[in-house]
Amino acid sequence: DTGVSQDPRHKITKRGQNVTFRCDPISEHNRLYWYRQTLGQGPEFLTYFQNEAQLEKSRLLSDRFSAERPKGSFSTLEIQRTEQGDSAMYLCASSLVGTRGSYNEQFFGPGTRLTVL
Amino acid sequence: AQKITQTQPGMFVQEKEAVTLDCTYDTSDPSYGLFWYKQPSSGEMIFLIYQGSYDQQNATEGRYSLNFQKARKSANLVISASQLGDSAMYFCAMREGPNNAGNMLTFGGGTRLMVKP
Numbered sequence: 001d002t003g004v005s006q007d008p009r010h011k012i013t014k015r016g017q018n019v020t021f022r023c024d025p026i027s028e029h030n031r032l033y034w035y036r037q038t039l040g041q042g043p044e045f046l047t048y049f050q051n052e053a054q055l056e057k058s059r060l061l062s063d064r065f066s067a068e069r070p071k072g073s074f075s076t077l078e079i080q081r082t083e084q085g086d087s088a089m090y091l092c093a094s095s096l097v098g099t100r101g102s103y104n105e106q107f108f109g110p111g112t113r114l115t116v117l
Numbered sequence: 118a119q120k121i122t123q124t125q126p127g128m129f130v131q132e133k134e135a136v137t138l139d140c141t142y143d144t145s146d147p148s149y150g151l152f153w154y155k156q157p158s159s160g161e162m163i164f165l166i167y168q169g170s171y172d173q174q175n176a177t178e179g180r181y182s183l184n185f186q187k188a189r190k191s192a193n194l195v196i197s198a199s200q201l202g203d204s205a206m207y208f209c210a211m212r213e214g215p216n217n218a219g220n221m222l223t224f225g226g227g228t229r230l231m232v233k234p
Binding site for chain 2 (some may be wrong): 031033035040042043045049050051056057059089091093095097098104106107108109110111113
């Protein structure tokens, strides 16, 4: 399977605990995005990377959130001191930016569903 | 103001008939792209179709076509010959800036399509 993969698919945690999610993009893709989707809503942008550089962060990404893409391949999203409001689906997407003639569509992974009790 | 508006929370369509899902957008950037994604109950976002702001013709991909009316800032998705497998959430999204900037997507609230046998 050469699509975007995310791990774990489901995570249940207690309020106050730290959680970390992993995303493996499509191998040749240079851009990686994180989105959050709450029930019944469209995805909301959190942050994105160009290779290993984090280029933009949404104001939704509070100080408790941190994302990394250390070698420009996989990425991790960590949430510290989780709150019940963090319960959501966390989606990762990747794209290949810079290819002439391409419209650089983003390919999404299956998501990690986080439940904070 | 909302950047992407989908005014139909839910739609029913009879199998084999065509259906139009509405999307209006708001941007002052002359260069932008409009995307439609399908999200089945499994949760994965599936890319359907793309329309660039400078494209002269409406985009088509198989049974999907995009009715792009630039002056009205609308980008409606038309699905012809609906199938039971088309039952899902559909999201309209916009990327502001040129293709090679690879900026993040802004999503609408989605429309749930239900295909009746």
